[in-house]
Structure formats: C-alpha cells, structure tokens
Amino acid sequence: MQQDPRQDPAPLTPHLRVRQERGHTVLEFRGEIDIAAATGITPHLDRLTSEPGARIVIDLRPVEFFDCSGLRLLYRARARVLDGDGQLHLVCAHPLTLRVLRVTGLARLLPPRPTLDEALGQPEATSGSL
Template sequence: MRHQPAPLTRHLRVRRERAYTVLEFHGEIDIAAAAEIAPHLDRETDRSGALIVLDLGRIEFFDCSGLRLLCRARQRVLDRGGRIHLVCTHPLTLRVLRITGLARLLPPRPTVGAALEQTGAACGPG
C-alpha cells in the first residue's frame, strides 16, 4: 500500500520517491493557489543538488501563475546544480507548455516513473 503524504496546502503534497522529492500539485493552480504553494516550493528547491519532480497529474486548471511556479522551480534547481523533471498529461496544460516554449526547457513526462527514468539527464538551460 502506498502511503499518501499529508498535504502542505490543499494544492500541494510533497513526498519522496527514490532520491527525488516529488511535488504533487492538486486542483486549480491559479494566483491564490500559487501564493500558497510558492513558499513550500522555494523551500524544496533551495537545497544544493536537489532532485525534484513536479507532478501536475492531479490538476484541474493551470494558469500563468502556475507557469511562473514551474519556471521559478526550474531556475532555482538548476542554479543549485540539481535536476528537475515535469509530469503532465493534462491536454490544455500541455498545450500551454508547448505554446510558451516551456515544454522544450522542461519536457513533460506521462508519469512519475517515466520522469525518474530520465535521471541521467537534467533539464538544462535549453
């Protein structure tokens, strides 16, 4: 049985899988949710060499505030020599990631398992 992590906010749960910290986003990620998530995301991405998976598998809505969270997390992790991967299958969010070019910098994977298989390559400056 898989242990469900306690939510940090109603929009974010954090768990460990292998050596990675998985940040699970939930529900509608808008400006209010981003304000709740940001301090927790900053704490998790502040470690040198952090290994992070951003999991958008449980989102229902994702706006530009969510994009800013992804960009911020990516930059913080890479600045500290870490690795970061993205999980996303939500069609509208994938479209936004492609249109904005973020999908090239942070290529989305369909599952956390698939993201963890990419551990040999960090999502770099592109």
C-alpha cells in the same frame, strides 16, 4: 525537533502534496493552480528547490486548471533547481496543460513526461537548457 516537510504525507496546502520517491522529492500540484494556489505553494516550493543538488519532480497530473501563475511556479522551480546544480523533471498528461507548456516554450526547457515512472527513470541531466 521540527519535522521535515518532505516526509509529511499530509498536503502542505490544499494544492500541494510532497513526498519522497526513489531519491527524488515529488511535488504533486493538485486542483486549480491559479494566483491564490500559487501564493500558498511558493514558500514550500522555494524551500524545497533551494537545496544544493535537489532532485525534484513536479507532478501536474492531479491539476484541473493551470494558468500563468502555475507557469511562473514552474519557471521559478526550474531556475532555483538549476542554480543549485540539481535536476527537475515534470510530469503532465493533461492535453490543455500540455498545450500551454508548448505554446509558452516551457515544454522545450522542461520536457513533460506522461508518467511519474518515466520522470523518475530519466538520466541525471534532463532539465532542458536555454
């Protein structure tokens, strides 16, 4: 029997750790999120965000660098989760990453929360709409 990757406490890639917390799947992005990291993260992200009714939190707090590849991951996750009538929350406190999210408009579609507790405590319909 194959082990469920969401229960594995070890990182799925050097840039992604996944765990369950309060009924949500928490995807913790780590280190430098660039095209190389995104290539490793994408298959795991796709599998976890394709489940109907998925309750996902993406935690960017451990991220040191975040470029357009990271933005594509967030847009992709959002679209997939919303297509499955799920919910997606974002945790981000780094000023430069927050600035990128605001400048690109993603902060309106996926409002970042400063702490994991805040993201996990949000009402059901928190993913921004177009």
